[in-house]
Amino acid sequence: MKKTNKEIDASNRRSFLKTTAIAAASFMIVPRHVLGGNGFIAPSDRLIVAGVGAGGKGGSDIANFAKSGKADIGFLCDVDTNRAAGSVKSFPKAKFYKDWRELLDKEHKNFDAVSVSTPDHSHAMIALAAMQLGKHVYVQKPLTHDIYEARKLTEAAKKYKVVTQMGNQGASNDGPRQMKEWYDAGLIGDVHTVYAWTDRPVWPQGIPWSANKADIPKNLDWDLWLNSAPYKDYVEKLVPFNWRGWWDYGTGALGDMGCHLLEAPFSVLGLKYASEVEASVGSVYVDEFKRGYFPDSCPPSSHVTLKFPKTAKTQGDVTVHWMDGGIQPTRPEELEANEVFGDGGNGTLFIGTKGKMVSETYSANPRLLPLSRNKDIKVPEKFARVPKGAEGHYAQWVEACIAGHGKKELSSPFEIAGPLTEALLMANLAIRANDVQRKDANGKVSYPGRNIKLLWDNDNMKVTNFDAVNQYVKREYRKGWTLGA
Incomplete structure (x- = not known):
């Protein structure tokens, strides 16, 4: 039976609404x-x-x-x-x-x-x-x-x-912004020295690779986990956490805590790329007289000194000290005997020509020294805070992605995170230099990378005075793995 114009219009309307509803539902989930x-x-x-x-x-x-x-x-x-x-x-x-x-x-x-x-x-x-x-x-x-x-x-x-x-x-906490306001207001003068320290590692370091091959768990694809790293047999307790202490996979205490503790010096002082670095490391002894040599494993502790060139916010070069494994700088004389330094296990100390300031992990709880100075601080807020601070770090990125490139400010975009990470990895170059061995014609072993300062050519990304560590600037990937397309 032939449909009337009214029936055809109703049918078309139902079809249109159905199609529109489906399209709308699909549209909502299209990337x-x-x-x-x-x-x-x-x-x-x-x-x-x-x-x-x-x-x-x-x-x-x-x-x-x-x-x-x-x-x-x-x-x-x-x-x-x-x-x-x-x-x-x-x-x-x-x-x-x-x-x-x-x-x-x-x-x-x-x-x-x-x-x-x-x-x-x-x-x-x-x-x-x-x-x-x-x-x-x-x-x-x-x-x-x-x-x-x-x-x-x-x-x-x-x-x-x-x-x-x-x-x-x-980087999204209020701490770095508050310290920038204090510094820009001249409360501690010109900063020339910074100390950052941590009680990490809390995983094994300075140990030999296990000789006990273990069965790979059925839930783990070991080859995919290894990714670009050299193939080694699976050993127990490496994953999901203890890989941090092995150079093939992790970057030690610096990689774990360095970003959290050195972000504030970078943002407050405008630091970029370091020009030189030196390090001393803690030792593990395999018996009463023999020092262990475990170059595949990060050391149990280290003290690294980096020099950064003058920035627009400093009057000269800035020396940054990194300490891990429980090593801490000398307590500032402005700190009372029973007052906690940093948060106890971690902290960052700025030393200026007119005073000092200290903060905890995540740049939290910044304070001027002596602590009595904090009662009368009257510095106006000039840097916008990230809603919810550290927790808001995630939403900040999500909202910036939705807005599009260049539309919203982020706390740790790669233009900031890249140079910060390079500084930490430069520090690791100096740490690894301590394990470089050489043997003379008589078989006598020496360690030429100890007790020296590494000079850095930033444009060419290389150490100019000790070539042995340049192999760690750009490592070789396992066959079948590449960086980029």
Whole structure:
């Protein structure tokens, strides 16, 4: 039977409404880049995130992005299914992958941004591959494992015009901003010396690699975990935490805590790239008379001294001391005998020509010394605070990604995080120099990298007076792994 014009109009209307509803539902989950590039604000105003590293810190990162209320976790990736189980349960709609390369290859059209929370040695290649696809990236500290990688990521952020943030939550705290206001107001004069210290490591360092080969857990893809690092047999207790103390995978106490403790000196004083560095390290003895030699493992403690050239905010060079393994600088004379130095185990001390100031981990609780000075501080607030401080570090990145490249200020974009990471890794060059061995014709062993100062050619990224450590500036990747496309 032939339909009337009225019936046809009603049918067409129902069809239109149905089609529109389906299209609208689909439109809400289309990644932002599909709808017009990084600067386009989608009607839903939401960011679709792929999380590489879904357990441990990766799991908390992903949860915090979702907590911002403006991000959807679309994809999860982890080499350890047991570690990732919590995130998989929390985000049941997220598609799961084990290999980040497969994730990027198959799904890159379906998300806007990537969170990288993996061991240090895999940060750079994941982040750069994502950036080359036009994805915004959030990378846990330290930004990279090697100096060369940090430089390449810093350059890539500018080249690909993506929004970047290092997971250095303290950079979003009120502390660094308050200390900048105090310093700019001249309360401590010109800073020439900084001390930063930590009680880390709290994992094994200064030990030999285990000779006890163990069975690989069924939940762990060991080859994928190794990533670019040289192949070694699996040993117990390396993952998920103790890898930090091995140079093939981690960056020691500097990589773990350096970003949290040295961010404030960088932002307050405008530090950029160091020009020279020297280090002394703690020793482990295998018996009463013989010092252990374990070059694959970070030392149990170290004291590193870096020199930074004059900046627009200093009158001369700045000397920065880093101490780990429980070593601390001498207590300032302005601090009373029973007053806590830093937070007890960690802290940062600024020494100026007119006074001193100290802070804790994450640059928290900044104070002038002596502490009695803090009662009468009257310095106006001139730097905007990040809502919710350290916790707001995640939402800050999400909102910046939604706004588009260059539209919102971030606390730790790669232009800041890159040079900071390079300084930490330069310090590690000096630490590793202590383990460089040489043998003369008679077999006598010497350590020429000890008790010397390394001079740094920043443009060419090389030490000019001790070539043996330049191999650590840009390491060799395992066959089949590359940095970038």
